[in-house]
Amino acid sequence: MKVLLTDFSGAYTAQGFLPWLQEQAGEQLVYADFTSLEGTCCYCDAQKEIGRGLPEELPRLRFLDSGDYHYMSHLLALRETEPFHLVLLDHHPDNQEPAFGGVLSCGSWVKAMQEENPLLESVLSIGPEGCPETLPEGWLEQRRGARVYISLDKDIMGREWARTDWSQGTHTLEQVKQMLTRIMEGTEVAAIDICGEISPSKGGTPEDLRINRETNIELYTHIIKHL
Numbered sequence: 001m002k003v004l005l006t007d008f009s010g011a012y013t014a015q016g017f018l019p020w021l022q023e024q025a026g027e028q029l030v031y032a033d034f035t036s037l038e039g040t041c042c043y044c045d046a047q048k049e050i051g052r053g054l055p056e057e058l059p060r061l062r063f064l065d066s067g068d069y070h071y072m073s074h075l076l077a078l079r080e081t082e083p084f085h086l087v088l089l090d091h092h093p094d095n096q097e098p099a100f101g102g103v104l105s106c107g108s109w110v111k112a113m114q115e116e117n118p119l120l121e122s123v124l125s126i127g128p129e130g131c132p133e134t135l136p137e138g139w140l141e142q143r144r145g146a147r148v149y150i151s152l153d154k155d156i157m158g159r160e161w162a163r164t165d166w167s168q169g170t171h172t173l174e175q176v177k178q179m180l181t182r183i184m185e186g187t188e189v190a191a192i193d194i195c196g197e198i199s200p201s202k203g204g205t206p207e208d209l210r211i212n213r214e215t216n217i218e219l220y221t222h223i224i225k226h227l
Contacts, residue, residue, distance in 0.1 A: 150193070156171045
């Protein structure tokens with residue numbers, strides 16, 4: 001199965017996940033190198049440049065880098081051609097007003113998706129304060145067979161399973177995998193993207209990198225069995 005990895009911070013190389021994925025996926029890995037691109041961290045001033053660096057046909061499984069680049073979910077979902085529901089697993093809602101003149105950001109991309117993507121039918125946020133901690137009862141039954149875009153920020157998990165440069169929740173990796181399984185088995189998955197890395201330049205320690213690498217490997221292995 002093809003997988004897309006967008007590299008902004010070098011975190012995947014530092015943690016060893018990129019070389020592992022290159023070995024596992026081989027020619028099925030689509031690697032987009034944005035490490036030298038300016039205007040990308042937290043706020044995106046490089047949408048055209050990013051668009052040119054992405055393949056025409058997008059793999060359904062996508063690793064996006066740090067949560068600083070979670071706005072990639074919106075940019076990738078703009079390529080969808082059929083209606084879909086967004087399920088966001090995240091410690092933050094990411095639906096804030098953009099802070100600087102409407103510039104797309106990692107904290108405003110959900111709001112941008114709601115305003116700019118006519119194919120988006122609904123948004124379910126799991127994890128932020130005031131939102132459900134797991135799939136609400138009846139949600140899957142009401143959308144059985146519908147197309148769903150899943151976006152996972154690993155900061156929904158505690159530090160035993162993920163190390164990010166944002167505040168984190170308390171979900172376990174097993175809880176996240178169980179939610180993913182239920183969604184993947186009960187809907188038509190348009191795409192799954194994953195972010196929540198930390199790079200050495202942002203203070204990531206060898207222990208942080210090891211934990212993120214192990215979780216990324218487990219998520220990849222789990223998802224390709226169901227997707």
